[in-house]
Amino acid sequence: MTDAAISVRGLEHFFGEGEARKQALFDINLEIRRGSLTILMGPSGSGKTTLLTIMGCLREVYAGSIRLLDQELFASDEITRVDMRRRLGFIFQAHNLHDSLTARQNVMMGLQVHGRGDPKRHAQAADHLLGLLGLGERLDYRPANLSGGQKQRVAIARALVSNPDIIFADEPTAALDKVSGMAAVRLFKDLGRTRGTTTVMVTHDSRILDLADRIITLEDGRIIEDRAVSGA
Numbered sequence: 004m005t006d007a008a009i010s011v012r013g014l015e016h017f018f019g020e021g022e023a024r025k026q027a028l029f030d031i032n033l034e035i036r037r038g039s040l041t042i043l044m045g046p047s048g049s050g051k052t053t054l055l056t057i058m059g060c061l062r063e064v065y066a067g068s069i070r071l072l073d074q075e076l077f078a079s080d081e082i083t084r085v086d087m088r089r090r091l092g093f094i095f096q097a098h099n100l101h102d103s104l105t106a107r108q109n110v111m112m113g114l115q116v117h118g119r120g121d122p123k124r125h126a127q128a129a130d131h132l133l134g135l136l137g138l139g140e141r142l143d144y145r146p147a148n149l150s151g152g153q154k155q156r157v158a159i160a161r162a163l164v165s166n167p168d169i170i171f172a173d174e175p176t177a178a179l180d181k182v183s184g185m186a187a188v189r190l191f192k193d194l195g196r197t198r199g200t201t202t203v204m205v206t207h208d209s210r211i212l213d214l215a216d217r218i219i220t221l222e223d224g225r226i227i228e229d230r231a232v233s234g235a
C-alpha cells in the first residue's frame with residue numbers, strides 16, 4: 004500500500020456536449036496522504052464539488068487518472084465503483100435523513116447498507132458517535148424535531164459510523180454553530196490520527212481552516228494554490 008489515499012493525475016472534466024460542452028476541471032494533479040485532513044476552497048463555480056464527486060466515485064473519470072486506496076478509477080467497472088463507495092463516507096448538505104426514523108436509526112442506516120450485523124452493536128456505535136457530536140440527548144428524536152444543525156450532525160454520524168477509509172464532505176459545518184463545527188472537524192482529525200481516516204472537505208468556513216493539514220484552492224477549474232498548514 005502506498006502512503007497516498009488519493010492520487011490524481013492529469014484529471015480533466017467536461018459537462019454537456021457539442022456547442023454546450025464546457026470544461027469544468029483542467030489538468031488536476033494531487034496526492035492526498037492517508038490520515039490527513041484536506042480542505043478544498045475557491046469561488047462558486049470553480050470546480051470544488053465536481054472534483055469532490057469524481058474523487059468520491061460519484062461521477063465517471065473521463066480523462067486522466069484517479070487512484071483511490073490503490074484502485075484505479077479510470078475505466079473501472081460499476082462493480083469496482085460500488086465496492087469502493089462502500090469504503091467511503093459522504094456528507095452533503097442535503098442530508099437526506101429518513102423522516103420516519105429517529106436520529107439513532109438514521110445513523111444505523113449507515114451500517115445497514117453495508118450488510119448485516121448485530122443490531123445491538125450498531126445501536127451502540129450510533130449512540131457513541133451521536134454522543135461525540137453532542138446529540139446524546141436527542142437519540143430518539145425524529146428529524147422534524149431536530150434543528151438544521153442537529154440534522155447535519157446526524158448526517159455526519161451516519162457517514163462516520165461505517166468506519167470509512169475516506170470521508171468526502173461538502174460544506175459539512177455550514178449549518179453548525181462554532182462549537183459544533185469545531186467538534187465535528189476535530190472528530191475527523193481524531194479519526195485521521197487513530198484510524199488513518201482521510202478527510203477531504205469543501206468549505207468556506209474560515210473558522211476551521213487552521214485545523215486542516217492542507218488547503219487547496221481552485222479557480223476556474225484549476226488548482227491555483229496548494230499549501231500545507233503548519234501547527235494543524
Ligand SMILES: Nc1ncnc2c1ncn2[C@@H]1O[C@H](COP(=O)(O)OP(=O)(O)OP(=O)(O)O)[C@@H](O)[C@H]1O
Nearest residue numbers: 018019025027045046047048049050051052053054
Ligand atoms: N451537472 C452539471 N451540468 C453542467 N455544468 C455543470 C454541472 N455541474 C457543475 N457544472 C459547471 O461546472 C463548473 C464547476 O461547478 P462546481 O459545482 O464543481 O463548482 P463549485 O466550486 O463546487 O461551486 P459552488 O461553491 O457554487 O458549489 C461550473 O461552471 C458549473 O456551472
